[in-house]
Amino acid sequence: MADREHDVSTTATTPLFEVRDLQVHFPIRRSGGQVARALDGVDLEWRRGEVLGIVGESGCGKSTLGRALLGLQATTSGEILVDGEPLEDADLRAVRRRVQMVFQDPYQSLNPRQTVGAQVLEPLAIHGIGARGADRIARGVAVLEAAGLRPAARFWDRYPHELSGGQRQRxxxxxxxxxQPExxxxxxxxxxxxxxxxxxxxHVLMTLKRERGLSLIFITHDxxxxxxxxxxxxxxxxxxxVETGTAEQVIGDPRHPYTKALLSVVPSPFPRDRVRREILAGELPDASRIPTGCRxxxxxxxAFDRCRSDDPRTLAAVAGADGHRAACWLVDG
Ligand SMILES: Nc1ncnc2c1ncn2[C@@H]1O[C@H](COP(=O)(O)OP(=O)(O)OP(=O)(O)O)[C@@H](O)[C@H]1O
Ligand SMILES: [Mg+2]
Incomplete structure (x- = not known):
């Protein structure tokens, strides 16, 4: 089987994932055909080796997007490209080996009836990696220690309920x-x-990222x-x-009023910005009733007149800031 990871011609420039106008709609029961538009036109690029943050309030679609990237969530329309290839044509098993998911609640990811050792050996067995026995155990010990469970022997025979929350997530x-995902x-x-x-x-995650050159998506509301x-x-x-850019651009020079509002509720790393704090008014509207015009x-x-009628569909480039974009009529595009 061709190993795409080592095909230098594609890795240099092609993003790891590219998402174009992705829609995921959920039918709402007993609503007469109404849908919740959990994803409603997502465009995104996740570059190799990059730590990409996906930020937004509860219910905005972050987890749905994460699941869709691995084919764990059926999509309504739009495109997901992995290494430039449509996800539907890719070998999903191979993609899910290369790109692993870590969820919020370690209890849900772990089997309560399996020891720590068994939990790290199982993926190796499923994917047929390493020789049985000593080789796999050595790999399991190495990853546990890399995740900060040292010495691994102390944890190997324990069950999830015998660990702290932090240890379980490790x-x-x-x-x-x-x-060995990428x-x-x-x-x-x-x-x-x-x-x-x-x-x-x-710290464990960022150390693994640095030492192994991992690409990372970090979903957070913070x-x-x-x-x-x-x-x-x-x-x-x-x-x-609604806004994309480097961390410095988005946090240091936010252009979308939503980003500004989100920032107003976190202690600003830029003291000069603290004077113009705005508090986010109202609740996040329901995904089945997305407002017209700018959502x-x-x-x-x-907001002014145009915002009520016209949808700023594409992210407009912020002048003079390469790669910084915002979907707002106040940003000229
Ligand atoms: N299986 C489902 N059936 C119906 N609606 C769903 C389903 N999964 C998600 N939704 C809806 O899609 C929207 C996005 O949900 P999602 O879980 O992706 O948000 P999120 O940003 O991850 O939120 P949180 O920060 O709370 O984890 C929400 O309105 C949610 O109610
Ligand atoms: Mg979520």
């Missing part, structure tokens, strides 16, 4: 890393954990955390990206 990360999609990987252990688990960890950030609102207009302090 086991999840180790099991994901056992397959990328991880981390969906709120620390938000279920005690505040005191969050930094340690994030812009401050995204700023600390990510190379680029995509801000999502009601099923669509953010009912909550936007800067």
């Amino acid at each position: 086991v999840v990360i180790a099991a994901a890393m056992a397959l 990328a991880l999609i981390c969906d709120e990987p620390v938000s279920a954990l005690d505040v005191s252990v969050r930094a340690q688990v994030l 812009l401050g955390l995204a700023w600390a960890l990510c190379d680029r950030i995509a801000v999502m609102y009601l099923g669509r990206m 953010f207009h009912p909550r936007c302090p800067a």
